[in-house]
Amino acid sequence: TAGITQAPTSQILAAGRSMTLRCTQDMRHNAMYWYRQDLGLGLRLIHYSNTAGTTGKGEVPDGYSVSRANTDDFPLTLASAVPSQTSVYFCASSDSWEGVEGDNEQFFGPGTRLTVL
């Protein structure tokens, strides 16, 4: 199986433009996440979704929106990009914690490197 795929691999975007980062998983995981990683730092959670149809805010949600229309896809949208959103973006998924000891492994995609000029 492919696991988690992200597109595009990299992108240069002019400030003020909008963009959607795509994320698809084929593991039928209920939960999905978006993280950003700035140079030399750990990952920070942007938004998450515990199941299709629901989303929640993470640590750094401002300037980003997400949707979860189905189990497999979890797109991240930047409505009006700013240079501070230059980062590497990782999508991840895991089985839902509900009914399971809350220790499910998260699977990460390869990342999207975004540069906003």
Next chain:
Amino acid sequence: DAKTTQPNSMESNEEEPVHLPCNHSTISGTDYIHWYRQLPSQGPEYVIHGLTSNVNNRMASLAIAEDRKSSTLILHRATLRDAAVYYCILRDHFGNEKLTFGTGTRLTIIP
């Protein structure tokens, strides 16, 4: 989530064991200890996790102190491919699935 403290960097010789420490003095009774690693230019990958007892898998071993205020990730025989940033993360058993990453330990393997 409770915080963890790790050294910023460590070095080890190839084919020798590596012990990566993590302090988590404010750990709660329902926190699991998770380890992830991030190879260069890749997303993080799961390594191992545990609650109270020591754990072994094909990648590593996790030794948990009796008071659970610290733990050690053990790579039994380091290879060049193990060069990565290693993250020690606490996750609440009753919380959701979110991971809170710190800055981790950058492990360098010396050939």
